[in-house]
Amino acid sequence: MDKKPRAALLIAILITTLALTTNQKKNNYILPKIYYPMLCTPTAPDWVEEFKKMLQRENYPGFQLSIISNNGIITNCSAGWAKFSFPPQRMSNEHRIRYASLTKIITSIELYELLNENKINLETPALAYLKIQQPAAPKDIRIENITVRDLAMHRSGFDRNASGDPMMHENPWCPSNIEEIYNAKLDFNPGEYFSYSNLGYCILGSIISTIRKMETSDFLSKRLNNTIEKSSIKIIKKGEFYPDEPDYMTDPMESIQQLNSYNYESATATGAWSGTAQDFNRFINNYFGKPHAELPNKINEFLTPPPNCDSNRWRACHGLAFYAQTYSKDRIIYWRDGSLPGVTSIAMLTPDGTTIVFLANSRPLDWMPANDQIAQSIAGYILQEKAP
Numbered sequence: 001m002d003k004k005p006r007a008a009l010l011i012a013i014l015i016t017t018l019a020l021t022t023n024q025k026k027n028n029y030i031l032p033k034i035y036y037p038m039l040c041t042p043t044a045p046d047w048v049e050e051f052k053k054m055l056q057r058e059n060y061p062g063f064q065l066s067i068i069s070n071n072g073i074i075t076n077c078s079a080g081w082a083k084f085s086f087p088p089q090r091m092s093n094e095h096r097i098r099y100a101s102l103t104k105i106i107t108s109i110e111l112y113e114l115l116n117e118n119k120i121n122l123e124t125p126a127l128a129y130l131k132i133q134q135p136a137a138p139k140d141i142r143i144e145n146i147t148v149r150d151l152a153m154h155r156s157g158f159d160r161n162a163s164g165d166p167m168m169h170e171n172p173w174c175p176s177n178i179e180e181i182y183n184a185k186l187d188f189n190p191g192e193y194f195s196y197s198n199l200g201y202c203i204l205g206s207i208i209s210t211i212r213k214m215e216t217s218d219f220l221s222k223r224l225n226n227t228i229e230k231s232s233i234k235i236i237k238k239g240e241f242y243p244d245e246p247d248y249m250t251d252p253m254e255s256i257q258q259l260n261s262y263n264y265e266s267a268t269a270t271g272a273w274s275g276t277a278q279d280f281n282r283f284i285n286n287y288f289g290k291p292h293a294e295l296p297n298k299i300n301e302f303l304t305p306p307p308n309c310d311s312n313r314w315r316a317c318h319g320l321a322f323y324a325q326t327y328s329k330d331r332i333i334y335w336r337d338g339s340l341p342g343v344t345s346i347a348m349l350t351p352d353g354t355t356i357v358f359l360a361n362s363r364p365l366d367w368m369p370a371n372d373q374i375a376q377s378i379a380g381y382i383l384q385e386k387a388p
Helices: 003-022 031-032 049-056 098-114 126-130 143-146 148-152 178-183 196-212 218-227 256-261 277-288 297-303 366-384
Strands: 038-042 062-068 074-083 271-274 323-324 331-341 341-347 355-360
Touching: 031 074, 031 143, 038 049, 049 126, 049 366, 062 277, 074 277, 074 341, 098 148, 098 196, 098 218, 098 271, 098 277, 098 341, 126 148, 126 178, 126 196, 126 297, 143 218, 178 196, 196 277, 196 341, 271 277, 277 297, 277 331, 277 355, 323 341, 341 366
Parallel strands: none
Antiparallel strands: 038 074, 062 074, 062 355, 323 331, 331 341, 341 355
16 A cells, blocks of 8 residues: 555544544444455355444444354454444454343353253243242232243243333343242233343243252353353353453444443343354354254254244244244244444345354444344345345
């Protein structure tokens, strides 16, 4: 690069960084709009450059993308910016990003291991495993009908849109006061339909904890350590940021204080873990990194969604760990996402055994359509087909 363009670039970075620092409350993403660097391993597919341009247009300050093909070829990319204080710091593949609800995949995999060990039955009522000493029946008698399957498939009867999400409270009753389930009220009959529930997965974590006779954080740490070596994956602590975390850029209607004030100690089964995209991908690839037709029968059974849901509709059919989405020729991708103020996370399994993890240090206020756009784009690039 000539000296003049290089000097101009440095001046532009300096000016925009100062502007961003001055206007941080307004979330003025100036620097990523001007310069959006990306570094990938040589194995990166051609579509990654187009994907990066989409993320830049959509004002994501930085992201990580990890792809492991079915023949073991690993691609890791990092793009954009991790730190905006002067001097700005590029996003790298080593930055730690919060996984948000990708945490639930770790919980689901521990459920799978219990099923393999014949220590749990999906059709058994949740209360039978929790072993809470209560003299009377639950106030809402339907609580007795919630099964393990209902919890894992988000069909337990809790609807956060109708009655709120207790896991977002400062001191949620799950898991520390799990006996409060006897005072809970359901919004619909268990198993009746899908309604995403952090509370349901917290209860599922409590069940696994009871069976394992270990704290949720301990048995999930053990599972991670037994599956992958030298992992970056750790639990987030309330009110703290790790030194290797990036800056998280929030919508003006949200704040970093919200991100940092969640009770992560209560969310170890639902949303408390963090690490790199490449390490999370290594973890899921250990279980799902084969063409789906070649996966063990128990894994395929684990991935299979309930029979009464329409996998031709996006985000409509959730199994024990992932959403299922059917493309043409009966090709099915399995995916799920996570979101917190300043955090976007997506994991995906494709029919040929490729596993993908995407993490970003931002989210828009209307995050669900944005997550859908990213996930559908990744699937489209790999399958060469748009989502139905």
